[in-house]
Amino acid sequence: MPVYFVRRVLAAIPVMLVVAVFVFLLLRLTPGDPAAIIAGDMATPAQLERIRDTLGLNDPLHVQFLSWMGRILQGDFGTSLISNKPVIELVEDRMWPTIWIALITITLSVIIAVPMGVLAAWRHRTWVDHIVMTFSVLGFSIPVFVIGYLLIKLFAIDLRWVPVQGYKAPSGDFGGFAIRAVLPALTLASIYIALIARMTRASLLDVLNEDYVRTARAKGLAERRVLFRHALRNAAVPVMTVIGTGFALLISGVVVTESVFNIPGLGRLTVDSIFARDYPVIQALILLTSGIYVAVNLLIDLSYTLLDPRIRY
């Protein structure tokens, strides 16, 4: 296992390098000019040119790339071209809201969706199954902003149980954080509940017909024990994959939900940086996202060994 772990970590290095080169070139080939954002609408072409010079945007591409890579190897992701703030500081500020919302969303989704999926599989082709699957289809089909606005209308505007928008750090005001996290987490969870419930149901249906399940039932084990201890554990590998990739997706940013609930997360930072052509920030964010995907995939693979003792690395 440790050898496998080290091998996977080493394998991530060329992946990240390719991502870095690709992102750098892609951004430079995309039309757009951070100097124009900085200078505003009244700047003359000559003024833009002088700002480009100051920012180093007129240097040859290879010089810009090598300078960027050199700094990254020293742990310096540079400074935002637009706000002049260190990129690391910007990303750190925006990372925590996203991580917290993602954690709550995934936890909520698992707590709700797994029992739903188990129930649907257990009562396959009954009204219970149909209801669960109907909710699942709705969760997939209704755009996330519609669910967000409906929840806001009901719980924030009509009932006034929670605020309409905003984010507070849990360290400073846990109550304020919790009450503001409920609606965005529920909104995002609507998709993941649908996805995880379907996946749980499908995987369970596959294993419920296996001989070992029949044997367990023949031994007289309680149905709950058969379902959760024998069947679900064997069906958990694909579910775990969905949960893991879902988490990575949430971390890499959920722009619409962040906008509807005014959460200052990574999704909005990414979109704002792209619109402003803030190259150092976009590059750092894409590298970060790639790193998260690599790490999450590694963790998912490692989790398989816990769920299924037959899997060995």
Place this chain on the structure above:
Amino acid sequence: MNAFSSIRPKGLVAAAAVALGLAAPASAQTITAVMHSGLRVLDPVITTAHITRDNAFMIYDTLLAMNSDFEVTPQMASAEMSEDGLTYTFTLRDGLKWHDGGDVTPADCIASIKRWMVRDGGGQMIADRMESLEATGDKSFALKLKEPFPYTLQAMSKPSGLALFMMPERIASTPADQAITEYVGSGPFRFVEDEFQPGVKVVYEKFEDYVPAEGPQSWFSGAKDVKVDRVEWVTMPDAQTSINALMNGEIDYMEAVPVDLLPLLEGMDTVETEVLAKLGSVTIGRMNFLYPPFDDPKIRKAALMALSQEDVLTALIGNPEYFTVCGAIFGCGTPLEFADGSDTLTSGGDIEGAKALLEEAGYDGTPVVLMQPTDVVTLTAQPIVAAQALRAAGFTVDMQPMDWQTLVTRRASQAKPSEGGWNLFFTNWIVPEVSNPLANIMLNGRGDDAWFGWPSDPEIESLLGEYAAASELDAQKAVAQKIQAHVMENVNYIHLGQYNSPSAWGASLSGVSDAPFPVFWGVEKAAD
């Protein structure tokens, strides 16, 4: 009463809200405002971005200021012009301090003026005529010119474009094309750098040592009395979210309410809505003078004749209460309001006349590359309406959708329209940015040194010179009228009318200013 009010467990919810710190989202002395965009660039000399200017008015002060009658008034300093019009002596008022505790000195002001002169059009005009700018005492300094330039004090007091803000000498010594990294002003609010999150949140605290100028508050002049402890600007990318937050009392002020969402707020007891910036904004079309078809004045005129302000403004704003069909390039409601030559624009366009003029000009069907930004709500409608009108007049239009960033990069390109260049784009300005001929950047006719589109127009340059030399308002008006007529005939740009954006604020606020953009001095917030 809504469907849920009857089942609202009021006591329980109130208790939970208190426990969770929800009862008062902002303290009584904090104004939470949603501005028109997020603040990212902080240097008011390097950019003309409106949000950066608004931020600068919070933390910096100006030497002179413009009031609601467009008059120049003393703010940090009084100004006196010598009889020959060559020397301006500025005397700083008592009690001026920087946020770091230091005294404001003439050296600080001189460094700030010099940095501003590098970037601002008006500042450059003064610099071209400047003989010296030197301290003359502990609290005074003098600007000496080689020739009289009556526009001097107006340029130094204009609130938009690049307004002239005072900074400490060590900061103002930063080269003008390099952004400053320290934000110390002498204005009524102090910038709280620790709490600044670019594009998310800006926090200001009342500057306790600020000594307001004398006189009643009027736009940017007079006493800047701060009546709250803090002001927080939060960025909300979704207008519906801002409106919901205002309705719920989570924010106090929303600078720009989209007109189509306004009905949600109208009629609410707890929210006030009003157009504060009465002058509003103008929307314009700018052509590329370097390439066919718009290198030909007759074809430019044909395009102007095809367009109707009412059509454009209806598509852009919708509700006629919030737009004005206005032929005056310097804006309706300003001292230089003239409408010469705007008949077709303000009376629904003249497609037949445009067709005839196109034929007379021998238009050969060269496509008009029309850039259409798709991500800026206030700029998406104009190209669509214009494209339809131009096609109706006989133009071949190649409308190319793109994001605003691509547009601003591409408009700087002097390449042929068929090779990555362009022929026409649209943009908006607030009226104070176009209301003075010397501040209106689109009137620059110096070819490659002009604004995008690069017109070479000696006639307008001569008229601008005439305006700069005119010291009396009547003389300035006479020249402005000639400029208006020339712009309509030569089509330096197409003036497509004026519109307003309503603002909204909680009823707990009072003293909200009617300045052309939001200022937060003088605003009081009632305790909950």
